[in-house]
Amino acid sequence: xxxxxxxxxxxxxxxxxxxxxxxxxxxxxxxxxxxxxxxxxxxxxx
Amino acid sequence: xxxxxxxxxxxxxxxxxxxxxxxxxxxxxxxxxxxxxxxxxxxxxxxxxxxxxxxxxxxxxxxxxxxxxxxxxxxxxxxxxxxxxxxxxxxxxxxxxxxxxxxxxxxxxxxxxxxxxxxxxxxxxxxxxxxxxxxxxxxxxxxxxxxxxxxxxxxxxxxxxxxxxxxxxxxxxxxxxxxxxxxxxxxxxxxxxxxxxxxxxxxxxxxxxxxxxxxxxxxxxxxxxxxxxxxxxxxxxxxxxxxxxxxxxxxxxxxxxxxxxxxxxxxxxxxxxxxxxxxxxxxxxxxxxxxxxxxxxxxxxxxxxxxxxxxxxxxxxxxxxxxxxxxxxxxxxxxxxxxxxxxxxxxxxxxxxxxxxxxxxxxxxxxxxxxxxxxxxxxxxxxxxxxxxxxxxxxx
Numbered sequence: 214x215x216x217x218x219x220x221x222x223x224x225x226x227x228x229x230x231x232x233x234x235x236x237x238x239x240x241x242x243x244x245x246x247x248x249x250x251x252x253x254x255x256x257x258x259x
Numbered sequence: 260x261x262x263x264x265x266x267x268x269x270x271x272x273x274x275x276x277x278x279x280x281x282x283x284x285x286x287x288x289x290x291x292x293x294x295x296x297x298x299x300x301x302x303x304x305x306x307x308x309x310x311x312x313x314x315x316x317x318x319x320x321x322x323x324x325x326x327x328x329x330x331x332x333x334x335x336x337x338x339x340x341x342x343x344x345x346x347x348x349x350x351x352x353x354x355x356x357x358x359x360x361x362x363x364x365x366x367x368x369x370x371x372x373x374x375x376x377x378x379x380x381x382x383x384x385x386x387x388x389x390x391x392x393x394x395x396x397x398x399x400x401x402x403x404x405x406x407x408x409x410x411x412x413x414x415x416x417x418x419x420x421x422x423x424x425x426x427x428x429x430x431x432x433x434x435x436x437x438x439x440x441x442x443x444x445x446x447x448x449x450x451x452x453x454x455x456x457x458x459x460x461x462x463x464x465x466x467x468x469x470x471x472x473x474x475x476x477x478x479x480x481x482x483x484x485x486x487x488x489x490x491x492x493x494x495x496x497x498x499x500x501x502x503x504x505x506x507x508x509x510x511x512x513x514x515x516x517x518x519x520x521x522x523x524x525x526x527x528x529x530x531x532x533x534x535x536x537x538x539x540x541x542x543x544x545x546x547x548x549x550x551x552x553x554x555x556x557x558x559x560x561x562x563x564x565x566x567x568x569x570x571x572x573x574x575x576x577x578x579x580x581x582x583x584x585x586x587x588x589x590x591x592x593x594x595x596x597x598x599x600x601x602x603x604x605x606x607x608x609x610x611x612x613x614x615x616x617x618x619x620x621x622x623x624x625x626x627x628x629x630x631x632x633x634x635x636x637x638x639x640x641x642x643x644x645x646x647x648x649x650x651x652x653x654x655x
Binding site for chain 1: 521
């Protein structure tokens with residue numbers, strides 16, 4: 214994680230790349246969390 | 260509800276009244292000291308630390324925790340979730356008192372209270388975020404006041420003017436949401452002016468987004484927390500509707516809060532990634548940051564989720580209280596603890612006992628006024644003339 218960057222281009226490519234991977238993870242994780250939150254709604258209606 | 264808000268037999272020398280009386284008396288002395296001897300007499304503020312506990316706790320936490328007003332009224336009147344209706348008035352009252360006390364606390368920090376209208380009416384600093392915050396708080400406090408007046412008009416028996424104000428409910432709610440979006444985020448944006456002072460883990464280009472999103476679950480948690488306290492200490496002033504709807508309100512807000520907190524965690528992660536601050540997480544400050552994010556956001560989010568799944572109100576109420584603490588910790592981290600983190604320890608700001616005492620005084624004042632209003636006006640119960648069974652339709 215302690216990468217040396219020599220240009221702004223390098224820095225942006227690196228950080229944006231990681232960010233896009235995280236966003237992909239969030240896109241998967243949030244619906245799963247929503248499913249975890251709501252999958253008992255039919256039995257617990259409120 | 261047993262007495263419909265009226266009092267017949269009252270004891271003055273209760274432990275609550277004695278403690279409150281002592282705090283209010285001490286607060287009055289501190290107030291006199293502050294306004295006669297200057298800010299230096301009661302605070303540890305200096306040129307390095309111009310903002311202290313009164314801004315970090317009274318203002319930033321006060322505004323965030325008062326977000327229950329816009330969240331609840333938006334849920335009920337904009338999203339049409341009428342099952343939250345019984346929570347609207349207590350939430351609006353809490354928000355109104357929260358903002359009113361924010362303005363009161365600001366006087367202690369700024370001084371010269373007679374100059375309060377200047378930034379709005381005399382000398383507008385339109386390029387300043389503080390001007391936007393001030394304008395929004397001024398307008399939103401007015402909106403909250405008008406939104407709450409139907410309860411006061413019902414109490415006073417002013418039916419015509421109450422009917423007029425009730426017609427404004429939707430437009431006031433929309434106005435409240437817009438104003439809250441603006442100033443909740445702007446409070447975060449205020450700290451973007453100090454990139455060299457705020458620790459990089461808390462400093463981010465997304466600070467306004469963090470502040471706005473965290474205000475949503477802060478507001479929802481505060482509604483649950485306040486409802487818990489009201490059920491414990493003001494239960495006799497509640498009617499059957501309030502008692503019946505309370506678990507649904509708590510579970511509904513818990514579900515929403517858990518999901519918003521999950522989203523908040525996601526954007527916090529993105530904030531770290533976009534600034535490439537991963538290595539800072541292994542430092543002492545990083546540990547403290549993880550305590551805040553994992554201990555006071557991820558953990559209560561999971562507790563909320565488990566409470567919702569199991570319909571366990573104890574989980575939900577503990578999660579709400581924990582989240583409220585987390586919001587306080589977050590705002591204090593940004594404004595006090597991680598601010599000026601680079602200064603040597605002897606130059607760091609530690610609030611004086613008198614600053615803490617003044618904050619306790621202001622919070623106590625809020626509790627006393629809340630209790631005064633809820634034991635008299637139809638806040639935790641419906642007024643018999645305007646209840647769902649009465650000929651007149653109750654709107655707020």
